[in-house]
Amino acid sequence: MYDCIIVGAGPAGSTAAKTLAEKGFKLLLVEKFKLPRYKSCSGILIKKTMDLVRRYFGEDTPQLALCAPHENRGMIFTTDKGIEHRFEQEGLNVWRSFFDNWLTEKASERGAEVRECTTVIGCEEKADYVAVTLYDAKTYTVDARCVLDCEGVVGSLQRKLCAESQEYVTTFQSFKCSA
Numbered sequence: 001m002y003d004c005i006i007v008g009a010g011p012a013g014s015t016a017a018k019t020l021a022e023k024g025f026k027l028l029l030v031e032k033f034k035l036p037r038y039k040s041c042s043g044i045l046i047k048k049t050m051d052l053v054r055r056y057f058g059e060d061t062p063q064l065a066l067c068a069p070h071e072n073r074g075m076i077f078t079t080d081k082g083i084e085h086r087f088e089q090e091g092l093n094v095w096r097s098f099f100d101n102w103l104t105e106k107a108s109e110r111g112a113e114v115r116e117c118t119t120v121i122g123c124e125e126k127a128d129y130v131a132v133t134l135y136d137a138k139t140y141t142v143d144a145r146c147v148l149d150c151e152g153v154v155g156s157l158q159r160k161l162c163a164e165s166q167e168y169v170t171t172f173q174s175f176k177c178s179a
Helices: 011-022 047-057 096-109 156-161
Strands: 002-007 027-030 042-046 066-078 084-095 113-115 119-125 130-135 139-149
Touching (some): 002 011, 011 047, 011 096, 027 096, 027 139, 047 084, 084 096, 096 113, 119 156, 139 156
Parallel strands (some): 002 027, 027 113
Antiparallel strands (some): 042 084, 119 130
16 A cells, blocks of 8 residues: 555645655556657746745756746746736746656655556445556546645646536747747
8 A cells, every 4th residue: 555646746746646645645646648758848947936946946947847938037928908917026937847756766765656558437435445447458446534635727637526526727938039
């Protein structure tokens, strides 16, 4: 039996996996795609996130993960009514596929068991554990004391466990390069 099954090998899932593995917990980090997986967007790391990466992983974000341009000076959020909200601060722009994979490798190095190409089909609460049904070419069940869902806003596990429908906000990124 696992102490914890973490669903999703993004920044939240990999950081949780690394932290728990370092504390001696037996855990399984499940990712539905082959790593490094494709992400349709880059990732913006604000200064606070860069500091957390340094704190939890003991080093700066690797050069391999950086986009070009990699320096980020903030974000502007524009509402559907054209109102702009500025958030200015230093940061980095990373390729999520490489960044997430680096974080997952660090979690694995610390003892997290990583299972890629594996989908969580469902969870069933038992008296003192959770039975988690997985699929990776075959369907099987593993048990854990708890499950941590780190799939993100459009994760399938959340949709299966929550009866209410979710509303989504569509976002896009644009970059201005100066020559």
